[in-house]
Amino acid sequence: xxxxxxxxxGWDVGGAHLKRAVLAPDGTLLSVEMAACPLWQGLxxxxxxxxxxxxxxxxxxxxxxxxxxxxxxxxxxxxxxxSRALVERLGADTGIYAGRAGFVPxxxxxxxxxxxxxxxxxxxxxxxARLCGxxxxxxxxxxxxxxxxxxxxxxYFAGYSDAERMESGELVYSGAARTxxxxxxxxxxxxxxxxxxxxxxxxxxxDIHRLTGDLPEGADLHPAADGGEKTRxxxxxxxxxxxxxxxxxxxxxxxxxxxxFATEVQLHRLHVALAQVLSAGGVAADASLVGAGVGRFLAxxxxxxxxxxxxxxxxxxxxxxxxxxxxxxxxxxxxxxxLATH
Numbered sequence: 001x002x003x004x005x006x007x008x009x010g011w012d013v014g015g016a017h018l019k020r021a022v023l024a025p026d027g028t029l030l031s032v033e034m035a036a037c038p039l040w041q042g043l044x045x046x047x048x049x050x051x052x053x054x055x056x057x058x059x060x061x062x063x064x065x066x067x068x069x070x071x072x073x074x075x076x077x078x079x080x081x082x083s084r085a086l087v088e089r090l091g092a093d094t095g096i097y098a099g100r101a102g103f104v105p106x107x108x109x110x111x112x113x114x115x116x117x118x119x120x121x122x123x124x125x126x127x128x129a130r131l132c133g134x135x136x137x138x139x140x141x142x143x144x145x146x147x148x149x150x151x152x153x154x155x156y157f158a159g160y161s162d163a164e165r166m167e168s169g170e171l172v173y174s175g176a177a178r179t180x181x182x183x184x185x186x187x188x189x190x191x192x193x194x195x196x197x198x199x200x201x202x203x204x205x206x207d208i209h210r211l212t213g214d215l216p217e218g219a220d221l222h223p224a225a226d227g228g229e230k231t232r233x234x235x236x237x238x239x240x241x242x243x244x245x246x247x248x249x250x251x252x253x254x255x256x257x258x259x260x261f262a263t264e265v266q267l268h269r270l271h272v273a274l275a276q277v278l279s280a281g282g283v284a285a286d287a288s289l290v291g292a293g294v295g296r297f298l299a300x301x302x303x304x305x306x307x308x309x310x311x312x313x314x315x316x317x318x319x320x321x322x323x324x325x326x327x328x329x330x331x332x333x334x335x336x337x338x339l340a341t342h
Contacts, residue, residue, distance in 0.1 A: 007058030010337025011090075012120050012330065013082065015039045015069040016143060016178060016222065018049035019330035022056050023337045029318050031056070032326035032334060036221040040069040043085055050089065060090040061340040062106075063097040063120040063332050067113075068162075076113040083109035083116075097123050097336050100160070118162055120332035121146040121171075124292060124313070125155040127335035130342070132316045134287040138274065138302060139313070139331060140295030142177035142206075142219065146170065147274055149283040156282045169276035174266055176295025177206040177220045181242050185265045188243060190258060195243040201225050202242050205266065207235035209295075211259035218329070219294035235259075267298060271305055278306070290316065292331035 007030070012019040018037040022030045037049035046066075067078025083106045086094055095103040098112040099119035109116050125137045129150035139146040147170050149156040158168035165171035173179070181203040187194040204225055209215035211232060220230060228234050236255030237247040239262075247255065289306065291299030292313035303310035314328030315321075317335060327334045 007056060008337050008340055009056060009058050009060045009090075010333045010335070010340065011060060011062040011086075012332040012336065013037075013039075013046070013062055013064040013066045013086065014120075015066045018046065018053070019333040020053055020056075021327070021330060021334040021337045022058070023334075023341060025341075027319070027338065027341050029320055029323050029327060029334065032318075032323055032330050034218070034221070034326075034330050037066075038222065039066045040071055042071065046085065047089070059093060059095075059340075060086075061095040061097060061103060061336050062086055062090070063123045063336045064116065065118045065120055067117050075117045076110070079113040079116045080110040083107075095340065097339070099123070103340065114161065120336075121148055121165075122155060122157075123339060124148075124331045124335040125150045125157075127338045128290055128313065128316060129153045129155055131338075132288075132290065132311065134284055135290045135311070136274075136278070136283060136287060136308070137290050137292065137313070138270075138296070138299040139292040140270070140298050141175050141293040142221075142295070143173070143175040143179065145172040145174055145270055145273070145293075145295070147172070147270075147277045149277065149287075151283050151287070158277075158280060168280075169273040172270060172273045174269055175205060176209055176215070176293070176298065177204060178222060179205040179266075180225075181205065181208065181239065181262060184262055184269070188258060188265070189261055190243045190245070190254070197242050198244060200241070203235070203238035205262075206230075207239050208259040208262045208266075210235045211239065211256050212263055214263075214297050216294055216297070216329075263298075267301060267305075270298065270302055274302055274306060292328050294329050296328060 008023040010021040035049040035052040072078035098115035099122035101115040125148040134151040159165040206220040289303040314324030318324040318327035
């Protein structure tokens with residue numbers, strides 16, 4: 001039987017969420033947890049998020065996107081600062097995932113800043129490539145979507161940095177909860193007209209997916225745009241503000257119809273990006289689409305539109321059906337821990 005010190009702790013330290021997976025030395029997934037972590041507000045938010053997780057000790061390996069937050073002036077400074085903070089909190093033996101460069105000691109992370117920065121997508125794709133053969137990862141989180149091909153136990157990508165990946169379609173800034181509705185489209189149809197959306201942070205994609213009934217439990221951990229309640233009525237009120245309307249004069253059914261079309265707009269954007277990635281080749285036409293992230297309900301729809309078989313990343317990464325959903329929600333944390341066991 002393993003001791004606590006033998007455990008492997010995989011961390012995904014994002015700018016908005018902290019995710020952790022705990023693996024036994026034999027690779028058995030023991031737990032997966034996620035906590036809100038508005039890192040842009042300060043490192044004390046990292047401490048609070050860590051405190052919200054259950055107690056576990058062992059060797060930590062980390063992938064990060066938190067270096068992107070405006071807590072630091074640039075990514076390289078963020079990698080250095082966040083790696084230093086993690087050593088202070090997790091121990092000197094903490095390993096940092098540097099994507100194509102593999103794992104590096106946290107003290108060396110600044111020398112690999114370009115490889116370390118926002119490499120969590122690489123970790124997930126690399127772990128899936130080892131476990132399930134050829135496929136296309138579509139990881140739809142609260143904020144972004146990653147679309148990554150893998151085949152022959154290798155990860156195939158046209159871009160590595162965020163800038164390169166946005167150009168290639170492999171990174172889309174559209175997620176299931178935190179994306180402002182005004183970022184989805186310039187107009188939405190309402191009462192027979194194409195109504196321009198107000199350029200205000202009145203509503204987010206959490207509101208539209210709550211109104212369609214698709215938002216998973218635990219997917220929306222941050223305050224609503226107005227700091228208000230997370231009910232269907234409150235979401236309808238926020239969404240209707242985007243077209244200059246109010247709930248009361250307008251009905252809940254009208255807000256639901258608006259949300260349904262906004263979802264179609266988001267799906268179309270993701271489908272365009274998927275088509276761009278697939279058009280570059282490198283993966284078989286019958287390769288599965290593997291969905292991850294709290295927004296993978298959208299990935300399942302994309303698979304149907306693309307005519308591809310759908311697999312849930314949790315079924316591949318977890319090993320335990322009881323942990324499959326959490327493993328898919330926090331795929332990079334589970335993946336980086338699994339990569340560290342090989």
